[in-house]
Amino acid sequence: MILQTTLSLAAAAAIINLWIMIRVVSLRMSAKVIHGDGGNPALMQRMRAHANFIENAPLALILIGAIEMTGKGGTWLAIVGAVFMLARVAHVIGMDKTAPNPMRVVGVLVTMFTHLGLAVMAVLIALGKF
Helix, strand or coil: CCCHHHHHHHHHHHHHHHHHHHHHHHHHHHHCCCCCCCCCHHHHHHHHHHHHHHHHHHHHHHHHHHHHHCCCCCHHHHHHHHHHHHHHHHHHHHCCCCCCCHHHHHHHHHHHHHHHHHHHHHHHHHCCCC
16 A cells, blocks of 8 residues: 555645655854854744754654554545644745744644644544544
8 A cells, every 4th residue: 555645745845855854054154153043033943943843743743654554545645644744844944934923823723723723633533423
């Protein structure tokens, strides 16, 4: 069984992760910080944006993969996954700002609701309700 949605989203996550890494490394080089954040608030924000992506993307991918393996996925699952990835990008961009902003808020809320929705679907599928 080829998990097309999961494979596509995992590839997207890898590309987004690479983009985030490049953003961290470029700021690290310009600030001449080898380890940690060097007391640089902008570097700390980018490092946290990267860590936040790494904390959230794997769980979503696991749930998406598990749902897809049951055969209960389909177009809706691909759309949910795509929206999740866009929200993660929005969150990264929003993390560059020091004040609360819509990009960060949308990124967080969509991530939370995606995790909740996927978890509910996974349980419903496991219980034979979907």
